Amino acid sequence: MRVFSLLATLAASATVVLAATVQYDFSVDWVQANPDGDYDRTFIGINGEWPPPPIKCNIHDRVIVNVTNNLGNEPTAIHFHGLFMNGTNAMDGPAFVTQCPVPAGNNIIYNFTVDQPGMYWYHSHYGGQYPDGLRAPFIVYDPDEPFAGQYDEDTYLSVSDYYHQSIPWLTANKFLTLTNPTGGEPIPDAALFNNSQNIKFKVEPNKTYKIRIVNMGALVSQYIWFEGHDFKIVEVDGIYVEPTDASMIYITVAQRYTILLTTKNSTDTNYPMIASFDTTMLDHVPNSLVWNVTGWLTYDENAAFPEPAMIDQYDFYDDFNLVPVEKEQPYEPDYQVSVSVKMNNLGDGVNYAFFNDISYVAPDVPALYTVMSSGNLSTDATVYGANTHTYVLGYQEVVEIVLNNLDKGTHPFHLHGHTFQVVERSPAAPDANTYLTYDSANPGTVNEYPMRRDTVYVRPNGYFVLRFKTDNPGVWFFHCHIEWHLEQGLALVLVEAPLEIQSRQVIPEDHYAACKAGGYAYEGNAAGNTVNLLDLSGEKLQPKPLPAGFTARGIVAMVFSCISAFAGMGFITWYGLSDLKSTELEVAEALGEPLDDSDESK
């Protein structure tokens, strides 16, 4: 069970905080729950409970999360979303990037210090596992926050889409299958507020609430608004921003917003608060889908709980214009990573997602382990495998990621280990056949102090440009946070300052033990080759492309069809011509009685 340090319980108190150690012992296991009242299903819970408990700590605390996988039938791995893990890359969590999956029955310890304030979350980073329940907020209290003293209560609110079926089942039967050639993502069955519905969010009049909002869903972004209440945005993804008035936010999967909301003077009525799916991200909207979830700012339990009012349009605040409190002008890039997002089918008929025609396939050896076992060759991207789409970055440089979205969907992209400046972001292209792509000679709007965060969306057929400093040696995943798209391979790997990692970081023994227990390779290049690191034979690759047009069998089929058609017409012609002949024959018969006679007389 949880062991809180003394100071951690005094979280919100604005006093001097000494670094403490916060330890959580997590037993990951299956738990029955029914959050929407419609369907009883098994979730991945922690310590016999679902939803899993939030992790709470103060800034500069050391957090130790001791995870035992008691699922029995699935491995797991836990990622602490948004935390930099500076110096402790091995604690970041994504399977096959910084660690091996932890097999059932095994244990792993995540041990790191938290030097960032604000709202984060932790979730499984093995396969598409977290929407099965293994996700919860991770709250870091900061006594020195810029808006300290401006609120009365510190609370949080999670939103999520929700599936009745398990993710492995949906993936195998409905998603990554030949019969889903369009790559249509499974449609969620419901929307949840704090892992429930129709919640009563108790408030008192004339108070200011700090509400940390996180979208822990798998797929859809959500619009969130509080009827009759405007609010101030003060923090996004752990970055304090100048307080900004807003009446609605648009929060993609994995993003966080912290708002200050001041309640009204009276307790006459309660006010609906609504989270509403961005239905444009759904492949289709079934009639049965209720894509809003409602709760109430509850002033008085006995007052009315009105139905939410219809709204004409989603008038949300564009996060691009937020200004960080810690102001930095756009960095000057030293190195550019330019990728295009595409969705397409490969030779097995399944729809995959691509960065520059590469669909991420996890290597045999986690990339961090390859860094640790490849010596000076760790700076050669080859050793990480062709299909991991790895870029090796230098130390203390500014890297620019240009992402052109050639897909007609909105995608939230997340970079591990960093926040980045969102230097440019285009709107959605006006129509499906137009593409807005980045042109450095003709830049779009660039704010003086670009907004920074760790998860940012790109609009349909649009683009964005991100910049960050490579001041955090480690292997960092950059991927679409739509869990389905990650499964489709919409990811790449940034190996940042590998030689620095080798010299300064150590992978703990219990992490290696998980590899050994699961039979995973943990040394050598992506293919597990420890002798010749540049020999990638046997590495995991994406399926071959679909055959293009006329292959040999197509040509053979076409030729045979032509031959049989001509042969058939030849026979028909023969048949037709024989009518002429038989007619002539009849003429002869009719006129030539003697012929018959002579025949008979023979």
Add this chain to the structure above:
Amino acid sequence: MTISELFDVSVFFILFRETLEASIIISVLLAFLKQGVGNANEDLTVYRKLVRQVWFGALLGFSICLVLGGICVAAWYRLGKDVWSASEDIWESVFCIIAGFIISYMGLAMLRLNKMKGKWRHKIADALADRDGRNTIGSFSSKYAMAILPFVTVLRESIEAIVFIGGVTLSASPKSVPLSVVAGILCGSALGYFIYQGGNHMSIQVFLIFSTCFLYLVAASLMSRGVWYFENYEWSQLVGGDIAEVGSGPGSYDIRRSVWHVNCCNPLFDGGWMIFNALLGWQNSATYGSILMYNFYWIAIIITVCVMLYRENPGYFPIITKYQNVASDEIDLTLPPSVAGSSARTSEESDLIVIDPSSSRYGDPNPYGVGSSSSHMPSIIDDINIGSAPSSATTSLETNRASLESIQDVDANSDPLGASMLTSA
């Protein structure tokens, strides 16, 4: 709107063929009249009256059938489209195959134009003879015999056409019916008139061969498309959505069944390729099923043609079986009474040949046209023949079947004779 939405080859073909048949009926009747009462020393007013009766009867029958057909097709669409729209692909598949069978069934008979003409001469002669025997039943029927006969026969044949069109048009757009019907009737009448006037037998036959080849191309494509639509239906069931959404690209087809696939030229979306699809069975995404169907269809046609040729004249093939002799023994060589209403009835074959204006010019002296029809060709012609009169056969068939030598003799002898007959025409 594309051409293929306004014109349907199958409908055109059925109308063309039925009109051709109707025009042959009329031409045969007119020929009888001409030889019977149209002679110079007969009363020309009676002749003209009877000719008018023929035209009146035929046109009345034909127009009634057009109205009936129109109603049927309209009702078909109105009722049908609702029922079938739910799973359009599976019905598309079924109708394509029905249409393919209908065309296949009718097509080869076109190449036996003489047989068709002979059939009608035979039937009309029979009918007239029957009516003679029942002369007392009513003066109306005797008075208007020349109208009733074409009326009834045209109507009867046309109902068959309506049924066929009903089957074929299910896979076509309703908009395509009117133009195809009009064009089919015009072309059929034109060819009928050409035949009546005694056009070159050779060029008529060449024309028919060309159009038959073309029609079997259409039929092969219909069969292939039937299978394709069925597979498409299965795929859309599997995918569980509207696969037209993905256009021609990946996901619009089942890769497990794909023989070739090009991301363009989709006949479902592109007008030009739509026509290519209707005529030649083009698919931008060919499946094993559709390719095999196409090839097996042609193989089946080749086998059918061989069987039919063999039955008509085993001499074409080196292998001879004896089982067919049985049928020929039963053939009645007596010719039915030929012409009613003529004062001097002639039952002599040779007389008819000489005075038949419609046939003599291109050398068809056989008024009953049954020279080779004792074969059991799977066609409506035979069905009707069997029902209306005992099969007649010329002596040629008898002799042909007698022995291999005699067949070869006849073949060898017939050529010069036939050629001389044609040149003398």
